Amino acid sequence: MQDKRFQIANREALIGVALVMINFAIWFGFAYGLGSGDPTEYQYILGFPAWFFYSCIAGSIFMIFLIWLTIKIFFKDVPFEDGEEEI
Amino acid sequence: MIHWQVIIPLLVFLIIIFMIGFWANKQVRTSNSFLQEYFLGGREMGGFLLAMTMMATYGSASSFIGGPGVSYNLGLGWVLLSMAQLPAGYFVLMILGKKFAIISRRYEAITLIDFLKKRYESNIVIFISAISIIVFLFASMTAQWVGGARLIESLTGLNYTVALLIFAVTVLVYVIIGGFRAVALTDAMQGTVMIIGTIILLIGTIIAGGGVDNIMNSLVTENPQMLSPFGSDGSLTPLYVSTFWILIGLGVIGLPQIAVRAMSYKDSKSLHLAILIGTIGIGTIMFGMHLIGVLARPVVPGIEVADTVMPILTLEVLHPVLAGIVLAAPMAAIMSTVNALLILVSSTVVKDVYLNFINPNATDKQIKKRSFIVTTVIGLAVVFFALKPPEFLITLNLFAFGGLESAFLWSVVFGLYWKKANKYGVISSMITGLFLYIYITSEFPNIFGMHSVTIPVLASFFVFIVVSLLTHQKTKLTSKDI
Numbered sequence: 001m002q003d004k005r006f007q008i009a010n011r012e013a014l015i016g017v018a019l020v021m022i023n024f025a026i027w028f029g030f031a032y033g034l035g036s037g038d039p040t041e042y043q044y045i046l047g048f049p050a051w052f053f054y055s056c057i058a059g060s061i062f063m064i065f066l067i068w069l070t071i072k073i074f075f076k077d078v079p080f081e082d083g084e085e086e087i
Numbered sequence: 088m089i090h091w092q093v094i095i096p097l098l099v100f101l102i103i104i105f106m107i108g109f110w111a112n113k114q115v116r117t118s119n120s121f122l123q124e125y126f127l128g129g130r131e132m133g134g135f136l137l138a139m140t141m142m143a144t145y146g147s148a149s150s151f152i153g154g155p156g157v158s159y160n161l162g163l164g165w166v167l168l169s170m171a172q173l174p175a176g177y178f179v180l181m182i183l184g185k186k187f188a189i190i191s192r193r194y195e196a197i198t199l200i201d202f203l204k205k206r207y208e209s210n211i212v213i214f215i216s217a218i219s220i221i222v223f224l225f226a227s228m229t230a231q232w233v234g235g236a237r238l239i240e241s242l243t244g245l246n247y248t249v250a251l252l253i254f255a256v257t258v259l260v261y262v263i264i265g266g267f268r269a270v271a272l273t274d275a276m277q278g279t280v281m282i283i284g285t286i287i288l289l290i291g292t293i294i295a296g297g298g299v300d301n302i303m304n305s306l307v308t309e310n311p312q313m314l315s316p317f318g319s320d321g322s323l324t325p326l327y328v329s330t331f332w333i334l335i336g337l338g339v340i341g342l343p344q345i346a347v348r349a350m351s352y353k354d355s356k357s358l359h360l361a362i363l364i365g366t367i368g369i370g371t372i373m374f375g376m377h378l379i380g381v382l383a384r385p386v387v388p389g390i391e392v393a394d395t396v397m398p399i400l401t402l403e404v405l406h407p408v409l410a411g412i413v414l415a416a417p418m419a420a421i422m423s424t425v426n427a428l429l430i431l432v433s434s435t436v437v438k439d440v441y442l443n444f445i446n447p448n449a450t451d452k453q454i455k456k457r458s459f460i461v462t463t464v465i466g467l468a469v470v471f472f473a474l475k476p477p478e479f480l481i482t483l484n485l486f487a488f489g490g491l492e493s494a495f496l497w498s499v500v501f502g503l504y505w506k507k508a509n510k511y512g513v514i515s516s517m518i519t520g521l522f523l524y525i526y527i528t529s530e531f532p533n534i535f536g537m538h539s540v541t542i543p544v545l546a547s548f549f550v551f552i553v554v555s556l557l558t559h560q561k562t563k564l565t566s567k568d569i
Contacts, residue, residue, distance in 0.1 A: 016181025060374065
């Protein structure tokens, strides 16, 4: 019989994979999407080139927010010792 | 020249660390399960401690000294690359997560190898794992130790040997007497110093440079490519930079010093909190320190030796007392990496080699004595080699990070999540990964424009699956536990 706690663990691991894919997409998309042009013609946000601002600063803050949200919504508390789950 | 303002914060720092070591020793002496206490801190870590020890173990000399130096020369492209480390904060804990915590308790595993041993039931797996951990991590430890001593040498003006001894004695005393608990508690303090130091230096540098706009203008005037994602010399291709996600982001799961932390925390709540704090901490340090390297360029121009950028900048832009605190950060980063490696290598020798192959029936008293002796001997051996580091250790250290990832990443992940993973799969995958990594790194670094870890990690993935599928009839279903 499959341990119920493992279904939770498996789902949370898959969420981890999904988060990394989102993280990579934001990081890659903004960096090379906005940053591939001529550096002398970059737009600036708060003093930083726009690609850098979105990819490294806003992107990271967004990821931290997303991680906080997924933990709050999807992550469940389970006991780690065997035998506790029946109680 | 001796900088007192730098020495005093460092001294305060060392004294607190000693006190933590003695306090932890009390726990070690009163615990009724010596092995679990000494090598895992009794599996009692809360969320903050877990986050800090992950972060501090992961952040090393290269985050504070090497990294900013490269950014100084390559520009914002290197900061972009460093952000591939953000997943190390959440991905590792989410993947190993609850499953590893439950299984390692069920197996009563104290070390990563304990887990592999019970999961795959093979002495060859233990043997390959123990050898790679001992060899690679001994080499990394020596390299970090040399880095620590050089840093003390350059900051205080003491000579190399004295600096090395001060560094070594501090680390050895608290690790030997306090075990994992002392390591984790000092990591919490060291991690805090690392974050605060990064923030102070970032603000100080921006002020000294007259604001971000001003600094960016100077960089454009010097070389517009400094602001591009491709690096000042155009060497950072998207493919090359992306493959760093494997080396310093996703592959981190395969580093034994990181993985072992994922079996030492108390409960689910600790895990959830650690994921959040750890990601914020790693993000702050990696982003901050690498960006500092770029911003430093107009502030302290013309630095030839990249590794001196961070110390020179700190002494230049900050008030002496603040400089002392900030310069304790790289020190903390090095110590917190070294102490984790020392306790890990010691646990491998005691638990995985001595108790497995030499004396399985050792009494508690014998184990206790052996643990203290082994930790001491390894520590002293590192000091001895660090006095005059031999060539082969320096070479081995270059292979350590990627080599361990190639060997352990899939063994751990498949071991946890794939029932059909078996010992034939794991042995062939470990050997493929290790040899391919060493071969590619020494013969064709940057093969096909990718980091050399890419192909070994992919190859060991496929070898693992193919061999396990071909042989899974041969092994009885041993994986009912997962």
